[in-house]
Amino acid sequence: MKGHTGPMDEDLANKGPRGFDSFELTLGDEMRGERATLGKSLLDVQRDLRIKATYVSAIENSDLSAFQTQSFIAGYVRSYARYLKMEPDECFVRFCEESGFSGVHSDIKSGSLSTKPAVITQTSMRVSHLDPIAQPRISRHTAPSNFLSNLSLSALGSVTVLAVLIVGLGYGGWTVLKEVQRVRLVPVNQTPSVTSEVVGSPADINTQPSTIVGIKQQPSVQIMNLDQLYRPQEFEVPKMVARDGPIASINAGSLGAYAEQKPPSIVRARTRKLQEKQPPRVVANGPPPVDLIALKAAWVRIYFEDGSILFEKILDAGESYRLPANVDNPLLRAGNAGAVFVKVGDVAHGPLGKPGGVVRGVVLNRENVTKTLALAVDFVQPSSPPLNIGELNSIDSENAIVDAGSN
Numbered sequence: 001m002k003g004h005t006g007p008m009d010e011d012l013a014n015k016g017p018r019g020f021d022s023f024e025l026t027l028g029d030e031m032r033g034e035r036a037t038l039g040k041s042l043l044d045v046q047r048d049l050r051i052k053a054t055y056v057s058a059i060e061n062s063d064l065s066a067f068q069t070q071s072f073i074a075g076y077v078r079s080y081a082r083y084l085k086m087e088p089d090e091c092f093v094r095f096c097e098e099s100g101f102s103g104v105h106s107d108i109k110s111g112s113l114s115t116k117p118a119v120i121t122q123t124s125m126r127v128s129h130l131d132p133i134a135q136p137r138i139s140r141h142t143a144p145s146n147f148l149s150n151l152s153l154s155a156l157g158s159v160t161v162l163a164v165l166i167v168g169l170g171y172g173g174w175t176v177l178k179e180v181q182r183v184r185l186v187p188v189n190q191t192p193s194v195t196s197e198v199v200g201s202p203a204d205i206n207t208q209p210s211t212i213v214g215i216k217q218q219p220s221v222q223i224m225n226l227d228q229l230y231r232p233q234e235f236e237v238p239k240m241v242a243r244d245g246p247i248a249s250i251n252a253g254s255l256g257a258y259a260e261q262k263p264p265s266i267v268r269a270r271t272r273k274l275q276e277k278q279p280p281r282v283v284a285n286g287p288p289p290v291d292l293i294a295l296k297a298a299w300v301r302i303y304f305e306d307g308s309i310l311f312e313k314i315l316d317a318g319e320s321y322r323l324p325a326n327v328d329n330p331l332l333r334a335g336n337a338g339a340v341f342v343k344v345g346d347v348a349h350g351p352l353g354k355p356g357g358v359v360r361g362v363v364l365n366r367e368n369v370t371k372t373l374a375l376a377v378d379f380v381q382p383s384s385p386p387l388n389i390g391e392l393n394s395i396d397s398e399n400a401i402v403d404a405g406s407n
Contacts, residue, residue: 027094028060034084049079056080062099073101288345290364291386292332293320296339302330302364311388315340318382322392323364332362341376342369348381349373 035045042053049056055076058066067073074092081091095101292300294315302311302323310330311321320343323330334340337353344366350373353359386392
């Protein structure tokens with residue numbers, strides 16, 4: 001019994017058995033296989049390449065209708081092929097062959113594509129009579145335009161507004177300047193002192209003295225008084241009183257708010273009487289004064305045996321202190337003793353010690369100073385008076401007043 005054979009069986013009988021390589025393998029199948037090998041899904045590719053999953057699926061299926069813009073197809077195909085570790089240019093060429101994509105501005109260089117040299121034929125340039133560019137029917141020469149046709153209403157309005165603004169600002173500034181410089185005369189309630197006299201009759205006019213040319217008339221008394229009234233007065237020159245005395249001689253206790261409450265008239269009167277009664281003296285009365293002088297800055301303390309302090313200060317260079325006449329045998333303690341000297345009258349003794357040294361218990365009386373201290377060598381007398389000269393002068397004046405009152 002003979003079986004029935006169809007066309008498919010005949011085709012298999014002619015070609016023989018077919019294997020895996022016998023079927024056509026597309027680019028999409030290879031890409032899907034590589035993607036499956038990497039274990040990536042379409043969403044994973046979208047997350048890694050920032051390409052939509054629909055575009056990736058369209059590349060695998062060679063579907064151009066899924067792309068909205070075909071200018072990105074070349075970049076998508078190459079990026080996806082590079083992601084699958086495939087040859088980008090070869091994959092793009094196969095994609096173009098399978099999908100029919102010609103490329104927007106594609107410039108593919110591949111060995112499989114045959115390149116033919118372009119043949120340039122030299123033809124004579126013939127201008128057609130129907131060419132609208134070479135010979136247009138409308139003339140290129142336009143009619144001349146006037147000045148008014150180029151004006152714009154918006155530009156004209158802007159210029160008008162600007163002109164009005166400039167004129168307004170100028171007028172406002174001129175008005176303000178005129179108002180500032182205006183001088184206003186305010187009426188005064190006081191009547192003028194000079195009034196005109198009314199002539200009673202024509203005879204009075206004739207009796208008035210006539211002016212004669214060549215005779216200088218004297219100004220009226222009223223005009224002279226006005227000239228003297230408005231003539232600027234000369235200021236008196238202030239009288240300057242010379243103050244030859246030093247500032248240190250001023251007693252602060254006798255001036256200002258801290259001055260002692262004493263009747264000044266009685267003190268001045270008694271002082272004036274004493275000055276008138278006392279005859280001029282050639283030789284000073286009493287023992288010579290004792291001065292403590294510092295040529296450099298030095299600390300000094302003048303005290304008594306019971307511990308009470310008479311004077312304590314850091315004397316600057318050139319300062320001095322005079323012992324009161326009623327003080328007996330005071331003691332001295334001084335630092336930087338090499339710069340401290342003692343002057344008895346006009347004779348200077350010292351220094352008290354070595355430079356930078358300290359001396360203690362020096363008796364400041366005339367006998368002890370002249371006996372224990374040597375005469376000063378190359379001593380320069382400072383020009384400033386003692387610090388307490390004003391206090392000593394006030395004490396002497398009070399003592400003189402008391403003596404005069406007792407007499």
